[in-house]
Amino acid sequence: LLTIFLVVLVWSLHARLRNPLTRWWGWAWSASAVFLAVGVVALWIPRDQILLKSSVTLAAVLFGYLHLPLLVFGAVSWRWPAVITGRRALAGISAALAAGALSFAVSRFAPDPITGFAIRHAPRNAGLAICLFVCAWVFFKGARESRSRAAAITGASCLAYAFDQTAYAVTEAMRITGGPQTLLGGTIDVSLLSTARLLAVDLVLICGISVGMILLLVEGHQQAERALLESDRRGRDVAEENAALQAEIRRREDAEQAWRRSEDKLAAAYRSSPCCMAMTTFPEGRFLEINDGFERMTGFSREEVIGRTSLEIGLWADPATRDDWVRTVNAEGRLDGYECVLRGKRGEHISVVYSAEVLTIGGQKCLLGASLDVTALKQIEARHNAILKAIPDWIFLLSRDGVFLECQVRDARDLLMPPAEFIGRHVRDVLPPELAARLIDGFAAALRADQPVSIEYSIPIRDEMRFYEVRAVATDNEQILSLVRDITTQKRAERHARELQDELAHAGRVMALGTLTGSLAHEINQPLTAIMTNAHAAEHLLSSGQAETGEVRAALHDIMSDNRRIGEVLRRLRLLLKKDRREFSTVDINAMVNEVVALVHSHLLGRQIALDVTLGSNLPSVLGDRVQLQQVVLNLLMNATGAVLPTDPESRRLSLTTALDDGQVVVSVTDRGVGASDEQLARMFEPFFTTKSDGMGLGLAISRTIVDAHAGTIGARRNPDRGLTCSFRLPVVALADQPESDVTRLLEMQT
């Protein structure tokens, strides 16, 4: 029954028993089954077939002994898989087989078959008991440590079986020795032990062990499955890692290939680089290798250089530089943008920027360096620096959004604040808001227009109003270069000149009116005469008693009107004699001309000169100083008067016209007088140039100054038949079309 049970067990579990942890169990059970089966066969063989019976018995004994170490191996390898090595297993199995063979040999000399059986089996049972104790200990230990119920059951079964085998061994020993048949004072019959050793007990115990072991197998299986899953997961991780590694390897391989290719390219680049490159020993500076750029830059050929030192070929403009150069390399291990001056083969100086790395080749320290010829750049830089030094302006560099970046100022004390206080700050935060806004607008315009933008401004510095002109231009990299010039002196000179001009103009007016004095007296004498006459008439009418109220009233009315006439003359006169600063306003040209005509009326009358006035219709206004413009017209008329006076009365005819021509208002005075030579014509508007004995030659010169100040032009030309035409032109201001600020700006510009 046991044999069948064990065969079924082994067969059904053979797949599980391949596991290295449990394969010894399979072998143990197999050996056990073979032992029991062969033992049964041996019992059945009749005694007369001695040889066969002995052989089968020997086989049974050997399998019985073989079973012992296998059991122990099974238990130990379950707990400590690495302990049962091949040699140990072989030694254990050999010892068991030797013991079996010995016990069989001894049993041949037993007096009877029963004793022989006992001799064969007692040591086996004892050994089995010991083995089972060992197994029980192993399983219990395992059960305690891994809390395995299966191990506990197995251990308990092993322990129980061990006691069973112990009892069996004792029984066998008693039988061999023929000792007392009872134990413990006759309470236990030895033969009872033998009979108590029922097959069923064995069966139950072996079953217990087997079930425990099956449970162990199941547990092991579950663990194995978990381990498998775990290892699966690890496997996947490992696979992923592996794939990544392989990709990395491929990448490195590619990189290496690319490197090899690029190495060729590098070599080609080294040779053909426009940079001057050289490899020298360090620190002697003996040339090992140079490239074409070196030959080009220095003029030295490869043959002249290789194997010699830089000092030998005289490459340093100042050999002392080399010491500093060597120190730098020693200190920093490399050179980065080192600026120095070399000397070419023809003795020319070459400014270079030099960078180098220290390499060790074959134990020799080398320097691989490249230098860039910056001679031209240096020259440009020097020139720029000289220009910048020569410019008296302040130079500011600003970012495109208006932050001060750099400044160059000859004397920082002239500035509103020291450079440190505004560099890095925005224009807005440095200058007064209105000025900052104007500058920012100007900068924006410069960036847009890509041409310089000029801004004039004034700012009080240390209680003194100073004037500046800013010229802002956008640089290539979208920064603003702003040149600021102090134009205070210029402005003051301009103002002074303007004041002088005004004074001169006034003097001119006084002079011109001086020549008019007689005529002006006439202009006043006429109405004065009328007044006096009318007053007498009225008095006469009243005193004679024949008063006609109407006539008296008419006389008084005429007196008042003549009085106004005198007032008007005086007003014009006072206006022209006023010594005012130039004051620009919009001027109606025709009205202005009429005033002058009224003023010179008597003058012309007294000289029998006729004047035709042709006024253009719908003339736009001009921007100017009314009095000074009148002065110009007056001067032109007086000049023309002088030209016609020497002629006969029929030729004494002037014409004065106003017109609009090409967006300008033109005032012309034409005479049919004596005309002028080319030289006179050319010098007419020069100061102190005159053809008249009584003139100072200032009238026309002053007129030109005035017209210039009005952004106009003045000139004279010969008429086709006779005489001259003098005219001046003034720009028209279309006030309605222009915003107020523009007019103001125009005024500022012109003043």
Place this chain on the structure above:
Amino acid sequence: MATAPDHPSTIFVVDDDPSVRTALERLLRCTGRPVRTFASAEAFLEQADHDECGCLILDVHLGQMSGIELQAHLVQQCSPIPVILTSGFDDGEAEMTALRMGATAFLRKPFEVSALLAATERGLCRTREARAARNGIAV
């Protein structure tokens, strides 16, 4: 006041300035003299009946023909009309010329009205005397 036809006493005024002209006309008329006015020498020459003229008050500075030229013209024609010249300008040359040609007076504007009236009276007186002498010779 009735005026005898053989006693021409009308005063002629030639002045280009209308207000002076009007004022003189008003003054002389209220002194009882008939007055005729002209704006230019040319108008006088064209329109005036010289026989009527008792005295001529003539402005020197006129538009085309000046007062001096008109006076010269009258002298050339042996006109007996006494001429009183007036001028708003300070021109002594014209005064010299006028007086040399026998002007009754040269008055600078603004003149005293009494001086003008006196000169006028003198002029009218001379006309009367001249007429009387001529009539006398004729008679």
